[in-house]
Amino acid sequence: YLAALPELHQMLRQTCRDYADKELAPIAGQLDKTHTFPAKQIRELGAMGVMAVEVPESLGGAGMDYLAYSLAVEELSRGCASTGVIVSVNNSLYLGPVLKFGTDEQKKQWITPFTTGERVGCFALSEPGNGSDAGAASTMARQEGDCWVLNGTKAWITNSYDASAAVVLATTDKTLKHKGISAFLLPMPHPGLSLGKREDKLGIRASSTANLILDDCRIPHGNLLGQCGMGFKIAMQTLDSGRIGIASQALGIAQASLDCAADYAHKRSAFGAPIAKMQAIQFKLADMAVAIESARLLTWRAALLRDAKQPYTKEAAMAKLSASEAATFVSHQAIQVLGGMGYVTDMPAERHYRDARITEIYEGTSEIQRLVIANQVLKEYQ
Amino acid sequence: MTARVLVGVKRVIDYAVKIRVKPDNTGVVTDGVKHSMNPFCEIAVEEAVRLKEKKLVQEVVAVSCGPQQVQETIRTALAMGADRGIHVEVSGKDYDSLGPLQVSKILAALAKKEEASLIILGKQAIDDDCNQTGQMTAALLDWPQGTFASELVIEGDKVKVVREIDGGLETIKLNMPVVVTADLRLNTPRYATLPNIMKAKKKKIANMKPGDLGVDMTSRVEVLRVDEPPQRQAGVKVESVEDLVSKLKEAGRI
Numbered sequence: 001y002l003a004a005l006p007e008l009h010q011m012l013r014q015t016c017r018d019y020a021d022k023e024l025a026p027i028a029g030q031l032d033k034t035h036t037f038p039a040k041q042i043r044e045l046g047a048m049g050v051m052a053v054e055v056p057e058s059l060g061g062a063g064m065d066y067l068a069y070s071l072a073v074e075e076l077s078r079g080c081a082s083t084g085v086i087v088s089v090n091n092s093l094y095l096g097p098v099l100k101f102g103t104d105e106q107k108k109q110w111i112t113p114f115t116t117g118e119r120v121g122c123f124a125l126s127e128p129g130n131g132s133d134a135g136a137a138s139t140m141a142r143q144e145g146d147c148w149v150l151n152g153t154k155a156w157i158t159n160s161y162d163a164s165a166a167v168v169l170a171t172t173d174k175t176l177k178h179k180g181i182s183a184f185l186l187p188m189p190h191p192g193l194s195l196g197k198r199e200d201k202l203g204i205r206a207s208s209t210a211n212l213i214l215d216d217c218r219i220p221h222g223n224l225l226g227q228c229g230m231g232f233k234i235a236m237q238t239l240d241s242g243r244i245g246i247a248s249q250a251l252g253i254a255q256a257s258l259d260c261a262a263d264y265a266h267k268r269s270a271f272g273a274p275i276a277k278m279q280a281i282q283f284k285l286a287d288m289a290v291a292i293e294s295a296r297l298l299t300w301r302a303a304l305l306r307d308a309k310q311p312y313t314k315e316a317a318m319a320k321l322s323a324s325e326a327a328t329f330v331s332h333q334a335i336q337v338l339g340g341m342g343y344v345t346d347m348p349a350e351r352h353y354r355d356a357r358i359t360e361i362y363e364g365t366s367e368i369q370r371l372v373i374a375n376q377v378l379k380e381y382q
Numbered sequence: 383m384t385a386r387v388l389v390g391v392k393r394v395i396d397y398a399v400k401i402r403v404k405p406d407n408t409g410v411v412t413d414g415v416k417h418s419m420n421p422f423c424e425i426a427v428e429e430a431v432r433l434k435e436k437k438l439v440q441e442v443v444a445v446s447c448g449p450q451q452v453q454e455t456i457r458t459a460l461a462m463g464a465d466r467g468i469h470v471e472v473s474g475k476d477y478d479s480l481g482p483l484q485v486s487k488i489l490a491a492l493a494k495k496e497e498a499s500l501i502i503l504g505k506q507a508i509d510d511d512c513n514q515t516g517q518m519t520a521a522l523l524d525w526p527q528g529t530f531a532s533e534l535v536i537e538g539d540k541v542k543v544v545r546e547i548d549g550g551l552e553t554i555k556l557n558m559p560v561v562v563t564a565d566l567r568l569n570t571p572r573y574a575t576l577p578n579i580m581k582a583k584k585k586k587i588a589n590m591k592p593g594d595l596g597v598d599m600t601s602r603v604e605v606l607r608v609d610e611p612p613q614r615q616a617g618v619k620v621e622s623v624e625d626l627v628s629k630l631k632e633a634g635r636i
Contacts, residue, residue: 007454007457007583008579008580008583010454011457011458011461011574011579011582012576012579014418014458015461015573015574015575015576015579018573019573044573047575048573048574048575048576049575049576049577050576053576057577062575062576062577062580063577063580064576064580068576072576
């Protein structure tokens with residue numbers, strides 16, 4: 001696949017690119033300005049099968065592999081980074097764990113309605129008191145009769161205001177530390193659940209981000225996902241997959257930035273020639289291209305390993321780390337190439353710069369990715 | 383119910399690509415350049431698929447003439463909902479000189495072979511802008527034609543076509559079998575969905591050569607030279623509306 005993608009994947013990439021060019025790129029600036037959830041586009045993407053790429057056809061999904069998913073998220077993010085993360089969170093963070101750990105009944109109830117774009121899901125792990133330190137989760141879940149009762153607050157939840165369900169991580173046995181965390185399926189809205197204020201973010205503003213506040217929130221006993229105490233494992237495996245999604249989003253943002261900069265370099269003249277002729281600009285564009293291409297290959301490799309059912313934790317972390325750093329680097333340099341024009345909203349460069357920044361933070365900060373990678377590398381030498 | 387619709391799809395240089403003339407002026411650069419389905423052919427495929435979804439036709443067959451690469455274009459048609467494809471292999475010099483005359487002969491032969499009662503084509507291709515294939519195909523088959531269609535309705539064994547003409551819209555009724563060519567406003571083509579892209583993989587594409595259809599590929603047209611359009615000259619700035627009007631009068635424009 002280093003030389004050429006299979007025909008199926010090329011076609012999928014093309015259809016997503018066409019959709020992004022025609023339906024997302026023209027409205028991305030407006031969506032960002034007005035913080036508007038692209039409901040119509042999400043429904044259209046659902047109809048295309050993109051909201052549930054890996055979900056089998058029997059459950060309403062497209063039945064394709066993770067490489068296809070990565071390509072889809074990258075192409076869509078190239079048009080609109082907010083749409084990219086909405087698609088990624090639904091696929092990797094919500095449908096992912098239910099598909100992997102859910103019972104057949106749970107899959108029917110919590111997967112099929114979320115494949116069409118009519119409903120989206122979200123994933124609630126982080127809390128105001130802990131992001132990177134996921135094991136310190138202080139949201140509690142206790143059994144009471146035939147219910148689970150959840151109490152606590154979850155922070156930074158993408159899709160919060162637009163979601164119809166959440167996978168929530170809560171502690172069922174504090175004495176067992178991270179082995180005492182369990183995963184639950186929470187319908188939204190729900191009595192006992194309220195949402196915090198919509199966060200006013202630097203970027204990805206068309207996706208909603210808020211706290212989930214659980215106050216004696218009761219859910220049926222059957223809403224436990226997997227087994228008691230499995231929550232941490234579920235979360236970590238979910239994030240491994242999610243990292244491929246975010247890496248793909250970052251690639252889309254980076255590519256859009258490079259497209260913008262290279263096109264501008266051909267057209268803008270200084271000192272009597274297009275700035276594309278100047279070495280300073282050429283060196284920037286070369287560095288940008290290398291950063292993107294290398295991160296893309298790492299991302300594809302992680303996806304291919306996952307599709308081959310091989311271990312992919314290290315590669316997924318490498319993909320997310322390199323792609324997110326590529327996104328911030330490339331979008332930064334794109335503004336530099338555009339000069340003053342890069343600083344105003346007339347050009348999309350400033351939006352890519354703002355959208356890129358979060359990719360180094362969510363679904364595992366760059367620092368956490370480095371710890372994950374180092375951990376894997378050191379294991380190889382033990 | 384109409385049995386079979388034949389849809390012609392042409393692989394052309396993508397509309398967004400900046401066209402470059404070859405240094406030897408024999409044509410335009412096509413190597414390594416992005417190609418896609420002719421936009422009017424996309425509209426034709428969409429219309430055929432919609433007819434099938436309305437159960438007005440039974441089968442949609444996508445046809446393309448050209449080298450190996452046109453299979454991508456046929457597969458795109460399959461991913462949009464066509465049932466099967468036919469690839470008529472044309473390559474080398476024959477492909478260089480392939481034009482509406484040869485394609486219409488091929489389509490006419492296929493229409494007879496496949497017993498198609500409806501042929502839908504794009505009104506023209508965006509590379510050569512010939513706007514001839516539909517008309518020639520109808521003439522070769524002695525079928526009625528509804529060109530520049532912005533609306534197509536099957537009414538029993540007749541087809542009502544609303545045509546976009548200079549004066550406005552013209553509505554005609556044709557007896558099947560017919561040739562229809564699609565104009566821009568006929569429909570908005572769908573995006574290929576992921577499940578349909580997967581299904582397209584399993585659909586059949588038959589291969590054949592023009593000789594198998596008894597078609598003579600000789601061209602009556604020889605391209606002598608291809609040149610870029612002249613460089614656009616700088617305009618003249620005027621200070622006021624009166625200035626503009628007088629300058630336009632001077633130039634004989636008003």
